[in-house]
Amino acid sequence: MRNTQVLFKARPEGWVNDSHFEIVESESRAPREGEVLVRNLYLSVDPYMRGRMRATKSYTPGFELGKPLHGGGVGEIVESQSAKLPVGSYVSGMLGWENYTTAAAESLSLVDPALAPLSAYLGALGMPSMTAWYGMQEIGRAKAGETVVISAASGAVGQIAGQMAKMTGCRVVGTVGSDEKLRYILDELGFDAGINYKTVDSLGAALDEACPEGIDVYFENVGGAMLDAVLARVNPFARIIACGMISQYNLERPEGIHNLMSIIANRVLMQGFIVSDHFARMPEFHAEMGDWLKQGKIKYREDVTQGIENAPAAFIGMLKGKNFGKAVIEIAKP
Amino acid sequence: MRNTQVLFKARPEGWVNDSHFEIVESESRAPREGEVLVRNLYLSVDPYMRGRMRATKSYTPGFELGKPLHGGGVGEIVESQSAKLPVGSYVSGMLGWENYTTAAAESLSLVDPALAPLSAYLGALGMPSMTAWYGMQEIGRAKAGETVVISAASGAVGQIAGQMAKMTGCRVVGTVGSDEKLRYILDELGFDAGINYKTVDSLGAALDEACPEGIDVYFENVGGAMLDAVLARVNPFARIIACGMISQYNLERPEGIHNLMSIIANRVLMQGFIVSDHFARMPEFHAEMGDWLKQGKIKYREDVTQGIENAPAAFIGMLKGKNFGKAVIEIAKP
Numbered sequence: 001m002r003n004t005q006v007l008f009k010a011r012p013e014g015w016v017n018d019s020h021f022e023i024v025e026s027e028s029r030a031p032r033e034g035e036v037l038v039r040n041l042y043l044s045v046d047p048y049m050r051g052r053m054r055a056t057k058s059y060t061p062g063f064e065l066g067k068p069l070h071g072g073g074v075g076e077i078v079e080s081q082s083a084k085l086p087v088g089s090y091v092s093g094m095l096g097w098e099n100y101t102t103a104a105a106e107s108l109s110l111v112d113p114a115l116a117p118l119s120a121y122l123g124a125l126g127m128p129s130m131t132a133w134y135g136m137q138e139i140g141r142a143k144a145g146e147t148v149v150i151s152a153a154s155g156a157v158g159q160i161a162g163q164m165a166k167m168t169g170c171r172v173v174g175t176v177g178s179d180e181k182l183r184y185i186l187d188e189l190g191f192d193a194g195i196n197y198k199t200v201d202s203l204g205a206a207l208d209e210a211c212p213e214g215i216d217v218y219f220e221n222v223g224g225a226m227l228d229a230v231l232a233r234v235n236p237f238a239r240i241i242a243c244g245m246i247s248q249y250n251l252e253r254p255e256g257i258h259n260l261m262s263i264i265a266n267r268v269l270m271q272g273f274i275v276s277d278h279f280a281r282m283p284e285f286h287a288e289m290g291d292w293l294k295q296g297k298i299k300y301r302e303d304v305t306q307g308i309e310n311a312p313a314a315f316i317g318m319l320k321g322k323n324f325g326k327a328v329i330e331i332a333k334p
Numbered sequence: 335m336r337n338t339q340v341l342f343k344a345r346p347e348g349w350v351n352d353s354h355f356e357i358v359e360s361e362s363r364a365p366r367e368g369e370v371l372v373r374n375l376y377l378s379v380d381p382y383m384r385g386r387m388r389a390t391k392s393y394t395p396g397f398e399l400g401k402p403l404h405g406g407g408v409g410e411i412v413e414s415q416s417a418k419l420p421v422g423s424y425v426s427g428m429l430g431w432e433n434y435t436t437a438a439a440e441s442l443s444l445v446d447p448a449l450a451p452l453s454a455y456l457g458a459l460g461m462p463s464m465t466a467w468y469g470m471q472e473i474g475r476a477k478a479g480e481t482v483v484i485s486a487a488s489g490a491v492g493q494i495a496g497q498m499a500k501m502t503g504c505r506v507v508g509t510v511g512s513d514e515k516l517r518y519i520l521d522e523l524g525f526d527a528g529i530n531y532k533t534v535d536s537l538g539a540a541l542d543e544a545c546p547e548g549i550d551v552y553f554e555n556v557g558g559a560m561l562d563a564v565l566a567r568v569n570p571f572a573r574i575i576a577c578g579m580i581s582q583y584n585l586e587r588p589e590g591i592h593n594l595m596s597i598i599a600n601r602v603l604m605q606g607f608i609v610s611d612h613f614a615r616m617p618e619f620h621a622e623m624g625d626w627l628k629q630g631k632i633k634y635r636e637d638v639t640q641g642i643e644n645a646p647a648a649f650i651g652m653l654k655g656k657n658f659g660k661a662v663i664e665i666a667k668p
Binding site: 051223227242243244245248253254255256257258259260261262263264265266267268269270271272273274277 | 385557561576577578579582587588589590591592593594595596597598599600601602603604605606607608611
């Protein structure tokens, strides 16, 4: 099949731009025994992918120069050399940034298009949502009445984490980068307070006002000055769910964090995690989150970019916080 | 009784110096019902006391200006209005920086001078040793074959923590501030490698050489550049026992830590703790550590300063790393 591909052309130092990608035309490779050809429908655009652009080792294999980028995706089987995945079935898994990916059948999972829109398998029923679910349950362990701060609160992970905290009975405070996002977390998701970090005079003063009883749980998606401001306001025995630090990914040297002594004085737990370490619990996650979505207890917003050729722009925009909700690329309609 | 006292005269900003203390002569107050008069023998000089000099809230009550400093101490009961603590018995507890302290009997615990030298109740059988014991067991959870880095390795906490890691079968690397301390941890305590951070060209290169297989557990006593260098070298699922950051206590603004993203990529647990939260486990600690000391499995070095009037100098020296072993002040012989 004729295949438009987004290749990784050059390693960025600092901010990612168009010159780090190359769009080429090629032909897809026919599947061999045990393989399938997937017509890609949705591709996931996630902050962690910035780490895969580095030459240094990270927790996921790095992108190879000259090869297509790859990440979470959902597609339809159009050719199959595997009895497990018949033509016409829908799958999720790691797929290339291209129209068609030839993949080992065992690397893909069947998904049910009747249960949820297919793009949801990249968000509300996918990796970002499971990230929020695992982090809140296993690290945050918020109790009713506690104050929970969620950074990047309208993002793929933040919106789920915040709604879970609301279900627990917490005071939930979100930080976002636009007034539109602020209205969304307050009016649509029911957060108790919110901060547009781009317009406040002082992040510290804004947190003081939003968290009059201090901070018990912090879902860390951004790092930098936000982390420092939170550290200065945590309560004894606070938990920091160290999920991401997107504000730092494009800096050649990350900002310095000055308030770490608070971790000792306040007996803070700061725990880093990578959701893929816990994929064995996916069925449990699917059951619980699926119920919440069905019952309308969890809402979810996506930011859909059309067309594989626009994938680099979607990625660059996501790193700058321009997406509003979970960033996905729609390559083709189901 | 005639009483020499060390008062807290002024709050330091930056480094502590003599002008923050005042030595005065007074008379001790006779004990009332339920109180005792303690002839102080040994006073403990600990890094956490620097935090009590701040006006901001810390985890222990701050020192009051114009009042004697106070901290861990061991003494002899010389007058008693409590049946629990007869004259002639020995006690440990929070005592003033003075020759005689009038205290509530219930705030003190009897200690056995036959079991160990009395000063040991401030160190090897006291708070610093229990800090090492709790941190290594509950947070570090080192396994045989892992690499454990201990900062301030010849100090009150570090020397115990390192020897515990050796007993577990770990590769143990200590960082210290003099060649004399380096020889001590290598030759006397049996550490596998050591670093004099004051003389190495590059802390990172020295850690690379001392920890060829990365770092699994870090006992954090110093903070700053050491923490940053360790973060860049931790293995997946490393544990950071956040006990103290003495290099930062006298800075008006703590240094920035740049490598916190490693906490996410490597799924690091960083847990702050204060040993006094866990004093309910003191009997368990005394039993286990007492056995190790008796069997010679744990060695312990003290740095004894003579005379109450030299307490400020001992405290200032400890903050600069001039002590070699657990810093104590001997006020009088038992």
